[in-house]
Structures are given as C-alpha cells and as structure tokens.
Amino acid sequence: MCTPDTEADLDRAGLPVGRRGFTALAGAGALMAALPARAIEGRALVRRDVTIATADGTCDAYFVAPAEGKHPGVLVWPDIRGLRPAFRQMADRLAGEGYAVLTVNPFYRWQKSPVVDAANDWSNPAVREKLFGYLKQLTKPIVETDARAHLAFLDAQKEVDTKRRIGTTGYCMGGPMVIYTAALKPDRVGAAASFHGGGVGTDKPDSPHLLIPGTSAGYLFAIADNDDKETPNEKLLLKQVLEPRPQWHEVEVYEGAMHGWCPPDGRAYNEAAAEKAWGRMLELFKIELA
Numbered sequence: 001m002c003t004p005d006t007e008a009d010l011d012r013a014g015l016p017v018g019r020r021g022f023t024a025l026a027g028a029g030a031l032m033a034a035l036p037a038r039a040i041e042g043r044a045l046v047r048r049d050v051t052i053a054t055a056d057g058t059c060d061a062y063f064v065a066p067a068e069g070k071h072p073g074v075l076v077w078p079d080i081r082g083l084r085p086a087f088r089q090m091a092d093r094l095a096g097e098g099y100a101v102l103t104v105n106p107f108y109r110w111q112k113s114p115v116v117d118a119a120n121d122w123s124n125p126a127v128r129e130k131l132f133g134y135l136k137q138l139t140k141p142i143v144e145t146d147a148r149a150h151l152a153f154l155d156a157q158k159e160v161d162t163k164r165r166i167g168t169t170g171y172c173m174g175g176p177m178v179i180y181t182a183a184l185k186p187d188r189v190g191a192a193a194s195f196h197g198g199g200v201g202t203d204k205p206d207s208p209h210l211l212i213p214g215t216s217a218g219y220l221f222a223i224a225d226n227d228d229k230e231t232p233n234e235k236l237l238l239k240q241v242l243e244p245r246p247q248w249h250e251v252e253v254y255e256g257a258m259h260g261w262c263p264p265d266g267r268a269y270n271e272a273a274a275e276k277a278w279g280r281m282l283e284l285f286k287i288e289l290a
Contacts, residue, residue: 005166013224015080017190018260021072022159022165023044028147029037036169039139040076041209043066043067043068043094043096043098044066044067044068045066045067045095045096046064046065046066046067046159047062047063047064047213047251047255048062048063048064049061049062049063049094050062050102050153051065052104052149052150052153053149054145054146054147054149055148055149056109056142056145056146057108058108059104059105059108059146059149060083060105060108060112060113060134061083061103061104061105061153062083062087062091062102062151062201063100063101063102063103063104064088064090064092064095064100065095065097065100065101065102065157065159065160066098066100066159067097068168069159070100070159070160070161071098071099071100071159071160071161071164072098072099072100072160072161072164072167072285072289073099073100073101073151073154073155073157073160073161073166073167073220074094074099074100074101074102074163074166074167074168074169074285075102075104075147075150075151075154075166075167075168075169075181076090076094076101076102076103076168076169076170076174077104077168077169077170077171077173077174077177077178077181077204077223078103078104078105078171078174079172079173079174079196079260079263079266080117080173081115081116081122081130081131081263082105082113082114082115082131082136082274083103083105083106083113083114083115084113084114084115084116084117084187084263084265084273085105085114085265086105086263086265086266087103087263088145089264090103090215090263090264092102096152096232097282099167099285100154100157100160100161102150102153102219103209104146104150104240106134106146106173106174106177107134109137109289110134110137114129115131115134116144118186121207122152128266135173136268138173138177140155140176140180140206140266142145143176143177143181144180144184147177147180147181147184148184149186151166151181151184151185151188151189154166155188155243164190164289164290165188165189165190165191165286165288165289166185166188166189166190166289167189167191167192167193167265167289168181168182168191168192168193169190169192169193169194169195169196169281170192170193170194170195170262171194171195171259171262172195172196172197172259173197173198174194174195174197175194175195175196175197175198175199175200175208175221175255176197176199176200176208176245177247178192178193178194178197179194179200179208179209179211179212179215180208180211181194181228182211182215182216182217182219183211183212183214183215184210186198186214186215186216186217187216189217190216190217190218190288190289191214191217191218191219191220191284191288192215192217192218192219193219193221193222193280193284193286194219194220194221194222194238195222195262195277196222196223196227196257196259196260196261196262196278198217198227198259199222200221200231200234200238201231201232201234201235201236201237201238202237203233203237204236207237209237209238209241210241212238212241212242213244213245217247217282217288218245218248218288219238219242219247219248219249219251219284219285220249220250220251220253220254220280220281221238221250222254223235223251223254223255223261223269224254224257224260224261224279225245225254225255225256225257225258226259227259228253228260235251235253238251239251246284247288248258248284248287248288250280250284252280253271253275254270254277256270256273257273258270261273261274261277262274262277262278267283288290
C-alpha cells in the first residue's frame with residue numbers, strides 16, 4: 001500500500017525523487033518512448049474522454065477500444081496519483097491487445113483529473129497529504145457506488161461485447177477495488193488483477209480477500225517485494241481463499257520490484273517486472289474473458 005513509508009523505502013533504495021516523474025514524462029511522446037516498443041504497436045483505436053453519471057456526481061474518465069468489432073470490457077482503477085498520461089498510455093496498450101478499456105478518476109468527488117501535474121507533483125508533501133485524505137474517504141460502499149456506474153457504462157458502449165465477461169485491474173489503492181468490483185457483479189466480472197495492491201488481505205473481519213469465495217472471477221495478485229516484507233501474511237491469506245476455487249489464479253511476490261513498479265511514470269518503475277506482470281494479466285484475461 002502506498003504510504004509515507006513507501007517513499008522512505010524508495011529513498012533508502014537510492015531512487016531519485018525526480019525519476020520518471022510527471023514533469024519528465026508529461027507528453028504522450030515521452031510516455032511512448034518510456035514504454036517498450038511492443039507496447040505502442042497495434043491496431044487502430046478509438047479514444048474518448050467521457051463522463052459517467054454516478055449516484056454521487058459525475059466521474060471523468062478515459063475510454064479506448066479497437067476501432068473495429070466488439071471486445072471484452074476492462075475497468076481500470078489507477079493508483080493514488082489517479083488518471084493521468086501514464087494510465088492513458090497503458091489503456092491504449094491494453095486496447096491494442098483487443099480490449100475495450102475504461103480508466104476512471106477515483107477522486108472525481110473532490111477534484112477532476114489529473115490530480116497530479118507539473119504544478120502539483122507527487123514529490124510535494126502537501127500533494128501527497130491531500131491525496132491520502134481522498135483515499136481515506138474511498139470506503140467499500142463508495143467504491144461499490146462507482147463500480148456499479150462504471151460497469152453499466154462499459155456495457156452501454158457499442159465497442160463492448162456484452163456476451164463476454166468484464167475484467168478489472170487495480171494499482172496500489174486499486175487492489176481492494178478490483179475485489180469489491182468482482183463481488184458486486186459476480187455474474188459479470190470474470191477477471192481481477194491487482195498490481196502492488198495494498199490491504200487486499202488482512203486479519204480484519206472486513207478484509208477484502210474474504211469476499212473472493214463469493215465471486216466467480218479469476219485473480220492475479222502481483223505483490224511488491226517491500227510490501228511483502230511489511231505484510232508477509234497477506235499472500236498466505238490470499239492463497240488460502242484462492243486455492244480451493246476452480247478459476248485461474250496467481251499470487252506472486254515480485255522479488256526486487258518495489259511498490260509502484262508498474263506505471264511507467266513511477267519513481268519505482270521496473271521495466272522487466274512490469275512486463276512480466278503485464279504478460280500475466282494478459283494470460284488471466286485470455287483464460288477468464290474468453
């Protein structure tokens with residue numbers, strides 16, 4: 001989970017604060033250069049900035065899909081730095097693999113995206129404090145309210161194949177959100193992937209992992225090395241509920257990959273580990289969204 005201690009871990013690892021930050025990767029061209037070459041090749045895409053009406057307001061989001069045909073929908077919950085150029089580029093890449101992708105602004109109640117930019121960089125402690133304040137308010141009922149609207153939005157898009165199940169991915173704080181989404185619509189959500197997700201398995205009676213037996217999704221949990229050192233029991237709790245189920249599942253600690261290693265604009269970005277996690281997500285989707 002992203003906390004002030006996470007930044008301290010990156011400090012101890014010697015990763016400079018400005019590495020791959022917003023100001024360094026603000027443009028689409030820079031983001032394309034940051035991703036491996038195979039990430040930017042693919043079919044023609046349609047891209048739309050969209051708004052989604054929820055019970056609590058209007059969420060700004062980004063939708064992208066192949067220009068032709070119908071495809072499985074995927075709902076993306078970004079990390080604590082929210083919907084921004086890096087996540088748009090990741091959505092484009094996933095759409096190039098044959099999916100209709102919706103990436104949302106989880107903080108729309110308080111601020112439109114981007115919540116981090118050149119003037120409000122993540123390296124600023126005041127910006128981090130503000131975003132952690134938003135995060136504290138994203139309770140399970142709030143996430144369910146949003147997930148309900150987002151899933152309905154996906155199913156209403158002409159590019160989405162409603163005969164195939166929906167996938168969902170979550171980064172950092174998005175880890176629990178993918179479980180909440182799968183539990184909200186177990187008949188509709190077929191795959192859930194968490195990347196360096198925090199708080200997905202705890203000893204509390206309302207731990208997200210306890211919802212997994214009531215879902216029908218396959219799961220991928222890609223765990224950061226330093227997160228595992230902080231909460232080593234989490235992977236065991238996840239395996240305990242996943243292993244009796246018939247659906248595809250994988251729980252793995254990515255040795256040497258620190259919290260936040262997947263987004264290409266992150267201070268902890270690790271290309272080799274990010275590519276491995278991406279490949280495992282595609283394997284999950286191939287099997288469970290077929």
